[in-house]
Amino acid sequence: MGHPIREWVIEKTLKHPKRTIVVSLFLTIMMASGAQYFVIDDDMMKMLPKNMPSRVAWDNVMEEFGNTDMVYVTFGIRDEKGINPKMLSSLWDFTRALEDMPEVEKVTSITTTERLDSEDGFMEVSDLQYTRDLYPEEVEDIQNYLDNNENIKKQLLSRNEDYLNVVIQPVKKAPFDVLSHNVKNLGNELLSDYETQYGGAAYITGMVPGLIRDDVAMLMRAGMLIMVLILLVNLRSVAGVGMVLMTIVLSLVFMLGFMGWVYRLTGSEKFLFTMMNTSMPIILLTIANSDGVHMIAKFFKELRKRRNTQEAVRVAMDSLLIPIFLTSITTSAAFLAMVFAPIEQMIGYGISISAGILWAWILSSTMLPALISLKKWKMDSKAVTHASIFEKGIDILAKQVAKHPKYILTAGLFLVSIGGFGVTMVEVDVNFSSFFKKGTELRDGMDFMEEEMSGTMDVRVRVEGDIKDPENLQSLIELQNYMEEEPKVGMSFSIANMVQQMHKTIMDDDPKYETIPDTRGKVNNLFTMYSFSGDPDAFESLVDYDYEVGLVTAMSKTLHTNEILTFVKGIESYVIESFPEGLSAMVTGMAVVFRDLVFLIVKSSLISIIVSIFVIGGIASLFFRKLHWGFLAVVPLTAAVILNFGFMGIFDVKLSHITAILASIIIGVGVDFAIHYIAQFRRYSRDRSKYDNLSRKVIDDVGYPIVLDAASNMGFGALLFSAFVPIQYIGGLMVFAMVSTSLGTLTVLAAMTELLKKKIIEQ
């Protein structure tokens, strides 16, 4: 006699299968109707915690100087001179059209650049390109001016001067995804005669989430197809596979509807579907698949034995309702641990996926058995009469584990210790260029810009002090020199450069005066003179209105996370040692913020892994009423997590915010396997007649659905064909995770329980 609640569920489900199905479908549709409020948001900036110190500093910089993350566009024809009338006309049209975009604050190109000339000693500020269509001599004049001002030329032209550069500063809080798409569409329209490349942090962060999601969506379909094929080959029943698939799909739409409703009712941005949530459907798929596969596999096994559908469903339900409930509760609890994450989207992620997991549990425990019970199964079909390939293979494994538990445990521990060694070699990197395979449009654009431009990655130093003080201005120049010593830094600029240029101009263009003047009065006179001719807002991206805060910018080729760390540390040390009293500095910029964000994600992922393991262990101990069951439940997944990170370390797979989420999949699936194993182990251990062959019996019983579940989830190996390197890693590591968690359960856990069975089995 089972637990009264379990009995009640079995009774109601099997007595009223149609009602069960209708109620399940109705409730799913009700929740799924929230999908109309489901919002996809590709704004990666929302991922950044608002109180993260580098984010606060960055926000301050943006408040003072506007957005510091740019979109770079470069266009031209290779080996043809970039400064020519036709290209300048195209540049004019493109620049003016960009300026009309609501997402654009400022455009820097030859069209918008001001030139400083000395005329009779007066500092004449005028437009470098004053109109769209220019005479050849005017074009030559622009070329000459740039030849005499190398630093400006570096910003506006490519290395070989065959491409023209356009730098687009977005407005504050501009949605980078909208901006990037609009800029690209405009480029396609106006620059179709040229080879055009796009890049910059704002562009990449704007384009990547959508591209990754589209890529993952396409590969997920392929993954699901493979999953269905594997299930079909093993279950040999279209109806059986269809029922599992129905459970998965209904759980998915329930989860998406749930996100929509919560967003609609609370307005909380935590429930927006961002790049971070891309992995949610994959995780829910694997977990829902696990529940369904266990139920259907157990049903076929029992049907083969009993030749009676109702009886077989009843036994399958009786045997699996508790394990499926337990796996769902533990996995949900593990994901709910994400509510303590510092990134808001992770909170919504944890809550929403928990809702999906719990719904998958309800459907697998009620609707799926109801569907099975309604179907008239052919007793002579191969699905019923013959064991599948996996079932036969499991039998061999079961014999070996029962026979050589010590060897298997030793081999398992050896592998885990190698993994443990590999963990120490794991490196964190969030370099966007390494996200893309060579040959993809984004990577080619980035490589092109790396090669041709002075840099598309900017490191910003916010300096605070009296910016008109010559000593402070000189310190900025020296800081720039220090920054330019980094080989990847192509150029740097600050208000100090403008002061040098103005000084030279006012001193009749004498190059020996391209210096910081010796008195504050002179510096001030330069600014005053500029205000008599130039745009009063011309310096707003370099210095604040009160000349108390300045911004030093170094343009660099892509820096890896470790290089950013070293570079930033170097700048900070330099500032402490060399800056005069009264002048302070802080390094910021998207690169620095993302560095901190990645560490935060990795740190919070590691914390949530540890918390999850404890929560799972705690729940399992509580349910199985002994601490050692909780410990055993977390053994396979802990071993798999160690192996996963060890594998990453050994094969130089970088830990990023994308690869870090794999641990969640391992925990989600790994705990299922372990709990199914332990539940059956305890169930069989009550029967003294099965004591000697206990492990073999358990493996024989749960091994098949575990292996089938793992194998079908390996369909997500299709992610290996992604255009994005981290997604490829996820594909590869997913296959690895399935192998490690399933084998970990069926070997290490099985060997441990076999060796400890005398001690752990309740009297």
Next chain:
Amino acid sequence: MKKIILFISFLTFGMSQSGVEIAQMVDDRATPKDMTSSTTMVLTNKKGKTRTAKIFSKSINNNKKQIMWFLSPKDDKGVAFLKIEHDDKDDEMRMWLPAFKKIRRISSKKKGDSFMGSDLSYEDMSSREINENTFTRLDDELVDGVDCYVIEAVPNRDLRSSYSKHKTWIDKNLIMAVKEESYDRLGNLKKIKSFKNELVGKYRVMAGIFVKDVQNNHTTNITFDDLKLDTGIKANLFHEKNLKRLPRN
């Protein structure tokens, strides 16, 4: 006598004046021969931050010759500016940079540029010649309860103005502008100016201007204090050598 003529003209023409006639009336309005003032200029940027400058200035010929010395902020003290408008050649503009001890010429080509970072350009500060613009009268309107003529001035093409047109509200009683909108070359509204007028002695003169650049969301508020009119300022004051020292009064 001038007032009587104006009054008779008003009665004679009534509502039938054209735009150019109204502009001419404004131009013909009695003005002082010279003017001395202490000017306060407050600039406010789009973030609401302000900068204040105090300037001592003298002018003659309806501001066609003007010299100004900067008194504050401390950083700008001693900087001086001289402007002389010519009918037959380019205007002259010069400035004195005390720290460099140099006088520098400012190009007259740059009339659309901002003056001292304010929302007034050199063009805004120069006289608007009647024969260089085409005036059209629009429907009369009330501005803050004041009955106004409304005229539109379109600069002639050869003027190379930075504006496409100006729309000016003129107080019918005082024949002085109270408000003006200036449109950029693309026809978009660029600046809104409000004028404050004051009676000093026998003259109605401008006592303040508030300019808002609606495209940059930047404002400039100028007030003219201690106005002294017809004090007999000599023409030879408007020479670059006088930029170097601040006059006593």
